[in-house]
Amino acid sequence: MTAAIAVPTTTWYLLLAAVLFGIGVVGVLVRRNPLIMFMCIELMLNAVNLSFVALAKALGDIGGQTTVVFVMVVAAAEVVVGLGIIVSILRKRPTATADDLAELKG
Amino acid sequence: MELFVFICAAIMILGGAVGVVTRSHPVHCALSLVATLFGVAVLFVAMEAHFLAAVQTIVYAGAIVVLFLFVIMLLGIDRSESIRIDPIKVQRPLAGIVGVGLIGIIGGAILQSRDAIKARGEGLAVANADNPVHDSNIKQLANDLFSNHVFAFELTSVLLVVAVVGTVTLARRPTKRGASDQSEESPDDSGQKVSE
Numbered sequence: 001m002t003a004a005i006a007v008p009t010t011t012w013y014l015l016l017a018a019v020l021f022g023i024g025v026v027g028v029l030v031r032r033n034p035l036i037m038f039m040c041i042e043l044m045l046n047a048v049n050l051s052f053v054a055l056a057k058a059l060g061d062i063g064g065q066t067t068v069v070f071v072m073v074v075a076a077a078e079v080v081v082g083l084g085i086i087v088s089i090l091r092k093r094p095t096a097t098a099d100d101l102a103e104l105k106g
Numbered sequence: 107m108e109l110f111v112f113i114c115a116a117i118m119i120l121g122g123a124v125g126v127v128t129r130s131h132p133v134h135c136a137l138s139l140v141a142t143l144f145g146v147a148v149l150f151v152a153m154e155a156h157f158l159a160a161v162q163t164i165v166y167a168g169a170i171v172v173l174f175l176f177v178i179m180l181l182g183i184d185r186s187e188s189i190r191i192d193p194i195k196v197q198r199p200l201a202g203i204v205g206v207g208l209i210g211i212i213g214g215a216i217l218q219s220r221d222a223i224k225a226r227g228e229g230l231a232v233a234n235a236d237n238p239v240h241d242s243n244i245k246q247l248a249n250d251l252f253s254n255h256v257f258a259f260e261l262t263s264v265l266l267v268v269a270v271v272g273t274v275t276l277a278r279r280p281t282k283r284g285a286s287d288q289s290e291e292s293p294d295d296s297g298q299k300v301s302e
Contacts, residue, residue: 023124026204039135043123046166053155054153057154063254066254069158074262075170
């Protein structure tokens with residue numbers, strides 16, 4: 001048994017990514033601070049990136065890594081826009097949580 | 107050795123992720139996020155994706171986390187959030203159930219499809235001592251990116267420009283004239299506003 005698991009297989013990477021994704025989902029559902037919800041979204045994106053790279057290696061297809069490049073670019077753009085919105089909201093109401101933002105009114 | 111690297115990186119990733127979810131102070135959350143992102147970069151190196159590991163470290167651990175910290179400091183919201191109280195009573199148990207169920211479903215699917223991956227997998231060709239002539243990872247990636255996906259690559263540059271312009275418009279301090287209606291504009295209007 002120990003000889004069989006001497007090298008981490010693709011399944012291990014995918015399971016790790018699944019656990020990371022689950023933690024991100026729980027974070028988004030539980031936390032109330034919009035900034036920390038954003039961080040949890042980053043966790044989920046990283047989990048997906050991890051599984052993309054693991055499958056790119058396992059299947060011998062570089063396209064998985066190419067997709068990860070695009071995911072990173074889109075994640076960066078998403079964070080920039082999201083933080084811009086958060087800044088403009090929290091500047092008016094510094095104590096706002098996600099509950100208070102149910103109405104998108106300034 | 108590979109197993110050792112994997113276990114260390116996995117501990118780093120999961121510890122950081124749990125830290126992001128459970129720490130009450132936003133700055134601590136951001137620093138836990140750095141641990142997770144570095145762990146993912148380590149696994150990228152372990153999977154021979156060297157370019158992505160570099161980008162992961164520079165863009166995520168460098169730029170994005172610094173952006174988070176910058177916003178936390180700028181807005182002065184670096185006070186602890188009381189995470190003991192649960193504003194909605196059943197929310198946390200429900201979130202736990204959703205999380206565990208999701209991990210269970212995805213994990214089950216992964217274990218189901220284990221043989222399919224093994225049957226197809228021949229592995230990415232890697233430049234090493236046994237196979238020195240093959241293209242390195244970054245060259246393979248560049249070939250794929252700039253031949254098969256060149257249009258999408260150009261579109262991402264448009265996306266980044268739109269994101270930057272939109273953010274500048276959104277986060278700008280409202281001018282005296284339109285102080286009230288500026289903050290209410292939707293992101294769709296931002297491009298129009300800039301061009302005026």
